[in-house]
Amino acid sequence: MSPRVSMVVNGRGVEADVEPRRLLADFLREDVHLYGTHLGCEHGVCGACTVLVDGEPVRSCLMLAVQADGGEVTTVEGLSRDGGLHPLQEAFHEHHALQCGFCTPGFLLTSLYLLRERPDLDDEGEIRAALSGNLCRCTGYQNIVDAVRDAAARMRQDSPTTKG
Ligand code: FES
Ligand code: FES
Numbered sequence: 001m002s003p004r005v006s007m008v009v010n011g012r013g014v015e016a017d018v019e020p021r022r023l024l025a026d027f028l029r030e031d032v033h034l035y036g037t038h039l040g041c042e043h044g045v046c047g048a049c050t051v052l053v054d055g056e057p058v059r060s061c062l063m064l065a066v067q068a069d070g071g072e073v074t075t076v077e078g079l080s081r082d083g084g085l086h087p088l089q090e091a092f093h094e095h096h097a098l099q100c101g102f103c104t105p106g107f108l109l110t111s112l113y114l115l116r117e118r119p120d121l122d123d124e125g126e127i128r129a130a131l132s133g134n135l136c137r138c139t140g141y142q143n144i145v146d147a148v149r150d151a152a153a154r155m156r157q158d159s160p161t162t163k164g
Contacts, residue, residue: 005069009034010078018065024058025049027065028075036076036105040135047134050106051075057113076105079112087154088112088147097147099138107134111148121152 006015009032016031028037028051040048042061049060052074079086085093088108098104114121114130121127127145136144 003066003069005065007068007070008072010073010075020064020066022065023061024051024053024063024065024068024073025060027068028060028073031065034075034077038102038105040102045135046103047106047110048103050109050134052109052113055113055116057110074109074112076108079108086112087158088115088151091147091151091154092144095143095147095150097139097143103134103136103138107131107136107144110134111151114148115152115155119152119156122149124149 002017002019004015004017005027006013008014009028014032016027018027018031025037025039028034029039037051037060038048039061040046044059044062047059050057051060052058053063053068054071079089086108088111092098092104092108097107110131110133114127118126118130121130124145127148128141131141131144131148
């Protein structure tokens, strides 16, 4: 019998019977029908499948759905605020930090974690290093780095004393 898993995804409780070997990425896409989490390499290299589990970035192609049982998951669909774009999404849009967009959900989630941990982040080299686990085949990275830097400034403005 398949184990039953339950978790909170983007603030909504979800529950399903899953094969013990079902990947979290497949669970999110095929059972929860959230297709924003992309699968690129499927072996932990590209970062396209990055989501937050209990606030920490994970490769959802390397994590089993049963391992997230009882946890809180954030996917790219959970970023928007009151139907509007998150400052990171606005900055990616304005800085042309995406072309095909395949890598973008992973970059956004990694960046969200990064800016929550380091709201003061401004140094380009540090941003590049922090995002080095996410691969983009289109942009050459500069616009992504510019967007994250700009989003950090926007988020500091939004909540000057708290983590964004
Ligand atoms: S699809 Fe998970 S790291 Fe590439
Ligand atoms: S925008 Fe195409 S892979 Fe990054």
